[in-house]
Amino acid sequence: MTKRSPAVRKPRLDAQRNRERILEVAKEAFSQLGANASLDDIAKEAGVGAGTLYRHFPTRDALIEAVYRTEVEKLAAAEQRFSETMPPIGALRAWMLLFVDYIAAKQIIAPALNSLVGGPSKLYEGSRGQIQGAIESLVKRAIKSGDIRKDLDPFDLLRALIGVSNVASAPDWPQSARRLVDILIAGSRPVK
Amino acid sequence: MTKRSPAVRKPRLDAQRNRERILEVAKEAFSQLGANASLDDIAKEAGVGAGTLYRHFPTRDALIEAVYRTEVEKLAAAEQRFSETMPPIGALRAWMLLFVDYIAAKQIIAPALNSLVGGPSKLYEGSRGQIQGAIESLVKRAIKSGDIRKDLDPFDLLRALIGVSNVASAPDWPQSARRLVDILIAGSRPVK
DNA sequence: AATAAAACGGAGAGTGCCTCCGTATCTAAA
DNA sequence: TTTAGATACGGAGGCACTCTCCGTTTTATT
Numbered sequence: 001m002t003k004r005s006p007a008v009r010k011p012r013l014d015a016q017r018n019r020e021r022i023l024e025v026a027k028e029a030f031s032q033l034g035a036n037a038s039l040d041d042i043a044k045e046a047g048v049g050a051g052t053l054y055r056h057f058p059t060r061d062a063l064i065e066a067v068y069r070t071e072v073e074k075l076a077a078a079e080q081r082f083s084e085t086m087p088p089i090g091a092l093r094a095w096m097l098l099f100v101d102y103i104a105a106k107q108i109i110a111p112a113l114n115s116l117v118g119g120p121s122k123l124y125e126g127s128r129g130q131i132q133g134a135i136e137s138l139v140k141r142a143i144k145s146g147d148i149r150k151d152l153d154p155f156d157l158l159r160a161l162i163g164v165s166n167v168a169s170a171p172d173w174p175q176s177a178r179r180l181v182d183i184l185i186a187g188s189r190p191v192k
Numbered sequence: 193m194t195k196r197s198p199a200v201r202k203p204r205l206d207a208q209r210n211r212e213r214i215l216e217v218a219k220e221a222f223s224q225l226g227a228n229a230s231l232d233d234i235a236k237e238a239g240v241g242a243g244t245l246y247r248h249f250p251t252r253d254a255l256i257e258a259v260y261r262t263e264v265e266k267l268a269a270a271e272q273r274f275s276e277t278m279p280p281i282g283a284l285r286a287w288m289l290l291f292v293d294y295i296a297a298k299q300i301i302a303p304a305l306n307s308l309v310g311g312p313s314k315l316y317e318g319s320r321g322q323i324q325g326a327i328e329s330l331v332k333r334a335i336k337s338g339d340i341r342k343d344l345d346p347f348d349l350l351r352a353l354i355g356v357s358n359v360a361s362a363p364d365w366p367q368s369a370r371r372l373v374d375i376l377i378a379g380s381r382p383v384k
Numbered sequence: 385a386a387t388a389a390a391a392c393g394g395a396g397a398g399t400g401c402c403t404c405c406g407t408a409t410c411t412a413a414a
Numbered sequence: 415t416t417t418a419g420a421t422a423c424g425g426a427g428g429c430a431c432t433c434t435c436c437g438t439t440t441t442a443t444t
Contacts (some may be wrong), residue, residue, distance in 0.1 A: 012441055015391060036228075038431060049393030054433060204410055207422060230400060241424030246402060 019056050021046040027067045035064065071102045072130055079134035088142035095138055096157065099131075131158070148188040157188070211248050213238040219259045227256065263294045264322055271326035280334035285377050287330055288349065291323075323350070340380040349380070 025046040029037040039060060043053040057063035078098050082091035132155070139154040217238040221229040231252060235245040249255035270290050274283035324347070331346040 010442065012390060014440070018392085036431095039433085040431065043393090050395095050433070051393055051435080052391075055391075058433095060432090202411065204421060206409070210423085228400095231402085232400060235424090242402070242426095243404080243424055244422075247422075250402095252401090 015056075018046070018048050018052055022048065022053055022056060022063075023067060023070055026063055027071070030064065030067060035060075039063070075099065075102055076130045076134055079137060083137065083141060087147075088138075088145040089147045092138045092142050092148075095134065099158075102131075142188075146190065149190050152188050207248075210238070210240050210244055214240065214245055214248060214255075215259060215262055218255055219263070222256065222259060227252075231255070267291065267294055268322045268326055271329060275329065275333060279339075280330075280337040281339045281377065284330045284334050284340075287326065288377070291350075294323075334380075338382065340377075341382050344380050 022042065026037075026042050029042050029045070039053060040050050042063075043050045046053070053063075057066060075095075075098060079091075079095055082094050085091075086094060135154045135158055139148070139152060139157070142148045143150055143152065214234065218229075218234050221234050221237070231245060232242050234255075235242045238245070245255075249258060267287070267290060271283075271287055274286050277283075278286060327346045327350055331340070331344060331349070334340045335342055335344065
């Protein structure tokens, strides 16, 4: 009597694969075409039927929210990975570049979430903490190694990145954001 | 040779009427159903054909933007009118209630404008000034009459109103906003 | 290998978007 | 007034998107 009925069956991995593919394609589509990108097209490009997409994400908002969560989780996970495998400055830079992608996702999300019950705050609260924790770790490490100034406020970097994203309009804004990352890094180095 | 060709012809007033009706219905529809409300439906409810709607507002964004501008203009005009015909406190209260409607419009607009070239800032800049000017006048007048405290910062009132709107989620948020207006007014009176 | 649960896919009905153009209405001139 | 022609109207219709439904396929278990 170890296992009663087959209550817990291993989840099918084709389902999981599809879910991930959809998420991937959706993120691209949303930041490319905006929050109204065609869901049928997303399904097609992900190589699944419309039914599959809707089974995984019953509504457009559900898909958008999932994309958003995924991005935040990737950001948090990446901080760990980068810190373990890269020199302080490299890790910081890599993470900031990833953050640019995150902004792209977030810009799509924020508006769409207005229609969700409970408002956007619930979703943001948790993720904000994760993100702040990540950048703080990265900056502290880089300060300790002497690569950047001691008086740098980690959040200033975030604010600068987000600030740019709010002015963003042209379809090539990711490039300008990338340039900004390098400028920020350069400006964060110790004087002399 | 006073007037060359009939270059300037009076605009037809049926066109103007229709334009206004559409704007009116659109505002209601957008704040009710969100920024994706059906344009065909809006046209129908305004008693015009789809073609008419699209002639006046070629794109959805154009319509949304027009709604927004209209709201801001109404706000500015109302400040004048209220100040001339109402006692200081009454004018302030009436204007703040109108501001609640404005928020409803703005909430719709902000997201949708992300897709406009140049970003939302261009649209906000001008209107922000108009609104700040309005509340400032109203508060100053009420201070002069002794109805509210001398140290009240007009913008605090705006911030409070906007703050509420960001937490707003339930479909009955206008009511709660109205309650807040009264609380704010009460709290702004002089001590004793 | 057999079985049934789990997941898939895509056709299709419903709805929305937006254009096109024949018709109606209005302004200004005669 | 009447009239001309400029201006605006409306809604049918083609195309795109949404989302459901259910017969078929794939997968984990026995």
